[in-house]
Amino acid sequence: MFVRLLIFLIIGMVVYRAAKTWFGGATQRQVGRPGNLPQRADDALVQDPQCGVYLTRSDGIALNIDGQVLYFCSEACKEKYLAGKTDSV
Ligand SMILES: [Zn+2]
Structure with a gap:
């Protein structure tokens, strides 16, 4: 039982990190590269x-x-x- 919980935890972490990377990438694509932001x-x-x-x-x-x-x-x-x-x- 404990092992299943551990596996769930690991899968959850992997999914969370993947989602974070994906959303982070999507946000970056929307805003543009930091060096390419509109000038002040x-x-x-x-x-x-x-x-x-x-x-x-x-x-x-x-x-x-x-x-x-x-x-x-x-x-x-x-x-x-x-x-x-x-x-x-
Ligand atoms: Zn001049």
């Missing part, structure tokens, strides 16, 4: 309006113009953009 808002790509380079928001130099935030790759680009803007206006 701070890491979203933005374009430098001056030179056209793409950079992440956290890397860029932010400039708030009329409530719109622009991101530049460098101070030089930011100044050039500001200079161009004031020249055209």
Whole structure:
């Protein structure tokens, strides 16, 4: 009797582990690989309006113009953009 109980226990554990692995795999497939998760808002790509380079928001130099935030790759680009803007206006 004790042996049957032991076998049941082992089968239960194996089934539990298999189910866990299966469900874990299914969940992973739904969400995607951890390295491939959607980027955080701070890491979203933005374009430098001056030179056209793409950079992440956290890397860029932010400039708030009329409530719109622009991101530049460098101070030089930011100044050039500001200079161009004031020249055209
Ligand atoms: Zn630039």
